[in-house]
Amino acid sequence: WLAEGFVRAEPVRRLLLGARVSYWQRDTREATDRVTTLLATAGWRVLDPLEFFVAVNRSIPGARAVQALPAMDNWEFRVVGRVVF
Numbered sequence: 001w002l003a004e005g006f007v008r009a010e011p012v013r014r015l016l017l018g019a020r021v022s023y024w025q026r027d028t029r030e031a032t033d034r035v036t037t038l039l040a041t042a043g044w045r046v047l048d049p050l051e052f053f054v055a056v057n058r059s060i061p062g063a064r065a066v067q068a069l070p071a072m073d074n075w076e077f078r079v080v081g082r083v084v085f
Helices: 063-068
Strands: 002-012 015-025 034-047 050-061 074-083
Touching: 034 074, 050 063
Parallel strands: none
Antiparallel strands: 002 015, 015 034, 034 050, 050 074
16 A cells, blocks of 8 residues: 655745655555655745756665665755746
């Protein structure tokens, strides 16, 4: 099963914040066969259609999941531009 939650906020004019948490239970019979993913973003609306973001993604597998998915235990960093029409 999979559960996911997210939040998006603009606490100050033009400052954009976001967060998402995903929990993936791969096998319900084994508690450590899970992957938790955290995503956090901070961005700035430069002009009305143009936004830039910095994002950090962290994947945390349980002990059993890391055996099947060894590359899942990682960090990712991104810079993203977006144009909204």
